[in-house]
Amino acid sequence: MKRIEDIGDLAVGYDLVIVGAGPAGLAAAAQASELGLATLIADENPAPGGQIYRAITTTPVKRHDVLGEAYWQGLGLAEALEASNCDYAPQTTVWSAELGRDETGKIAEPRSFTVGVSRAGKARLVQARRLILATGALERPFPVPGWTLPGVMTAGAAQIALKSSGLVPQGRTVLAGSGPLLLLLADQLKRAGADIVAVLDTTPSGNFKAALPLLPDFLRSPYAAYGLKLFARTRFSLPIRRNVLELRISGEECVERIAFTQSGRPVTIDCDQVLLHQGVIPNINMSNALGCGQHWDMSMHAWTPTVDEWFASSVPGIAIAGDGAGIAGAPSAAIRGRIAAIAAASAVGLLDATTRVRLAGPLQAEAARLSRGRSFIDTLYRPPGNVLRPADPATIICRCEEVCAGQIRDVVRQLHVQGPNQLKAYLRTGMGPCQGRMCGPTVIELIAEQRGVPVSDVGHYRLRTPVKPITLEEIASMPQSEAAKNAVMR
Amino acid sequence: MFRPISDELRQATSHDGSPSVRAVGFTFDGRRMTARAGDTVAAALLVNGVAACRETPVSAARRGPYCLMGVCFDCLVVIDGVGNRQACLTPLREGMAVETQHGARDIGALERDE
Numbered sequence: 001m002k003r004i005e006d007i008g009d010l011a012v013g014y015d016l017v018i019v020g021a022g023p024a025g026l027a028a029a030a031q032a033s034e035l036g037l038a039t040l041i042a043d044e045n046p047a048p049g050g051q052i053y054r055a056i057t058t059t060p061v062k063r064h065d066v067l068g069e070a071y072w073q074g075l076g077l078a079e080a081l082e083a084s085n086c087d088y089a090p091q092t093t094v095w096s097a098e099l100g101r102d103e104t105g106k107i108a109e110p111r112s113f114t115v116g117v118s119r120a121g122k123a124r125l126v127q128a129r130r131l132i133l134a135t136g137a138l139e140r141p142f143p144v145p146g147w148t149l150p151g152v153m154t155a156g157a158a159q160i161a162l163k164s165s166g167l168v169p170q171g172r173t174v175l176a177g178s179g180p181l182l183l184l185l186a187d188q189l190k191r192a193g194a195d196i197v198a199v200l201d202t203t204p205s206g207n208f209k210a211a212l213p214l215l216p217d218f219l220r221s222p223y224a225a226y227g228l229k230l231f232a233r234t235r236f237s238l239p240i241r242r243n244v245l246e247l248r249i250s251g252e253e254c255v256e257r258i259a260f261t262q263s264g265r266p267v268t269i270d271c272d273q274v275l276l277h278q279g280v281i282p283n284i285n286m287s288n289a290l291g292c293g294q295h296w297d298m299s300m301h302a303w304t305p306t307v308d309e310w311f312a313s314s315v316p317g318i319a320i321a322g323d324g325a326g327i328a329g330a331p332s333a334a335i336r337g338r339i340a341a342i343a344a345a346s347a348v349g350l351l352d353a354t355t356r357v358r359l360a361g362p363l364q365a366e367a368a369r370l371s372r373g374r375s376f377i378d379t380l381y382r383p384p385g386n387v388l389r390p391a392d393p394a395t396i397i398c399r400c401e402e403v404c405a406g407q408i409r410d411v412v413r414q415l416h417v418q419g420p421n422q423l424k425a426y427l428r429t430g431m432g433p434c435q436g437r438m439c440g441p442t443v444i445e446l447i448a449e450q451r452g453v454p455v456s457d458v459g460h461y462r463l464r465t466p467v468k469p470i471t472l473e474e475i476a477s478m479p480q481s482e483a484a485k486n487a488v489m490r
Numbered sequence: 491m492f493r494p495i496s497d498e499l500r501q502a503t504s505h506d507g508s509p510s511v512r513a514v515g516f517t518f519d520g521r522r523m524t525a526r527a528g529d530t531v532a533a534a535l536l537v538n539g540v541a542a543c544r545e546t547p548v549s550a551a552r553r554g555p556y557c558l559m560g561v562c563f564d565c566l567v568v569i570d571g572v573g574n575r576q577a578c579l580t581p582l583r584e585g586m587a588v589e590t591q592h593g594a595r596d597i598g599a600l601e602r603d604e
């Protein structure tokens with residue numbers, strides 16, 4: 001592996017550019033380089049690992065039982081990257097990718113993507129014959145009154161602080177929400193010494209009944225033993241309160257307390273830190289901005305890029321591997337990354353069709369095995385309407401532009417807004433720096449509610465590159481093509 | 491706000507061999523602070539008791555890091571005079587001058603600098 005410390009050290013072009021160095025990207029990179037592809041893997045973070053294996057090579061946490069064995073499995077992937085021939089660009093953001101064009105503006109043959117990358121304030125364009133987006137998932141936004149107060153974070157954020165810096169929340173800490181990771185995160189933080197005064201579980205009690213028919217399939221899945229053990233262990237070690245509704249966080253300058261109802265009775269807990277979590281959904285910003293088709297996934301209750309059995313998207317040359325193309329967890333993300341790399345090697349002519357199928361066959365079977373039991377988890381943790389569509393009109397939905405639930409409902413109803421792109425013009429929701437990552441899932445719920453249609457009818461923001469804000473200085477510092485100059489000089 | 495885990499849980503060196511507790515000095519709004527080499531600016535602020543690092547452009551509400559993974563943009567700060575930096579993606583360096591970001595980036599101030 002060659003570590004790219006300066007953006008000038010990048011090659012002019014690569015066979016394959018991989019965005020994201022989580023399990024999907026790392027496994028794809030090692031596989032691609034083994035098959036002979038000149039590969040660049042870029043990630044915004046200072047070290048490889050993505051979310052689950054965050055800071056796997058640099059973590060200051062020593063005792064293995066704090067983060068658990070599932071975390072330390074990531075070392076193998078980091079070592080495989082180290083041993084590969086890839087270029088690895090840490091702290092590097094990929095912000096665009098466009099099909100290369102010739103001087104006259106026509107798509108150039110052989111096709112190649114012009115990929116915009118930026119590192120330490122400097123931007124550059126590199127060429128790539130193929131792209132694998134392995135940009136992972138993000139926590140489903142969980143807007144409740146007071147969620148913008150300092151001292152409120154996502155549970156995933158606290159996990160990141162623990163893994164990468166060996167930090168735990170100071171003072172009385174409350175975790176609130178739902179999802180398969182909530183207990184895991186609470187358990188890790190407690191082992192690391194955090195003072196967890198309550199775990200508020202918002203999972204509706206009816207969900208278990210709905211999920212029951214799917215239980216046998218889950219019990220045969222690779223996650224069953226792990227999940228049941230965690231469940232049993234945390235039952236007594238953590239102060240879990242179930243049937244929680246109507247969370248409300250308040251305080252003057254910072255968090256001071258959280259109020260809620262438990263089985264209908266009002267409760268208030270004084271605390272210093274609140275960690276929210278409501279499961280994870282695919283991070284679709286880049287695939288959406290690059291024009292990859294997406295569909296509404298009923299089971300995950302989220303927009304998801306549409307991919308085939310090789311994880312190819314609807315845009316020729318772009319594959320999407322890992323949780324960015326549907327939540328299935330880290331072992332599956334790695335397998336999906338390898339399959340996408342095999343497909344890329346075959347597409348550039350390094351593998352014939354027979355070898356491709358021979359290599360990928362066992363991996364595809366393994367990916368199918370690992371997806372078992374997923375519908376049980378999705379159904380058990382399906383967020384209820386009161387979580388997805390906050391009732392209190394003063395709840396901030398768009399954190400960037402500070403737009404509240406009440407404003408969105410009113411404007412949608414009075415101006416007959418059909419979708420989120422139209423709403424941008426009225427309320428600026430989705431036009432702040434986060435580019436809709438924090439408000440998108442809730443904005444579409446509220447529009448669907450007011451229009452009285454299923455949320456899948458409402459669509460999603462049409463996102464644009466750059467997918468991360470970059471400065472004009474960065475753009476100005478880049479070499480310009482003749483075609484680009486002609487476009488403005490005419 | 492955050493605090494370091496106990497020494498018993500911590501390792502002296504990282505997997506890559508670098509010492510895990512080397513201290514780095516920086517300032518936040520002029521106050522001197524230290525944090526661990528390898529931390530991001532956001533982690534460094536949190537462990538120094540800083541919960542809020544920006545004021546929003548709309549209502550000047552105080553905000554602090556929310557996701558620590560680069561998606562919420564609530565950790566925007568001014569670093570060495572450059573605004574709109576994501577503290578959670580920026581590694582801390584010796585001598586960095588970190589400041590609260592007040593509202594939107596001030597274009598007038600940029601022009602005055604020219």
Ligand SMILES: Cc1cc2nc3c(=O)[nH]c(=O)nc-3n(C[C@H](O)[C@H](O)[C@H](O)COP(=O)(O)OP(=O)(O)OC[C@H]3O[C@@H](n4cnc5c(N)ncnc54)[C@H](O)[C@@H]3O)c2cc1C
Pocket residue numbers: 019020021022023024025042043044045049050051052053070092093094095134135136137138139156157159181184280286321322323324329330333467468559560
């Ligand atoms: C906060 C959080 C914590 C989680 N913790 C756990 C856990 O403890 N256990 C578990 O089983 N699962 C966890 N998950 C679920 C997680 O989705 C999977 O376990 C796994 O990490 C998915 O792997 P991946 O390779 O698809 O993506 P990820 O591991 O998410 O990796 C994606 C990488 O892409 C990078 N990236 C994204 N966009 C860009 C860009 N434009 N330019 C450059 N780089 C970019 C990201 O910074 C990230 O490093 C967590 C998810 C989240 C969101």
Ligand code: FES
Pocket residue numbers: 532554555556557558559560561562563564565566576577578579
């Ligand atoms: S804390 Fe969310 S982007 Fe930095």
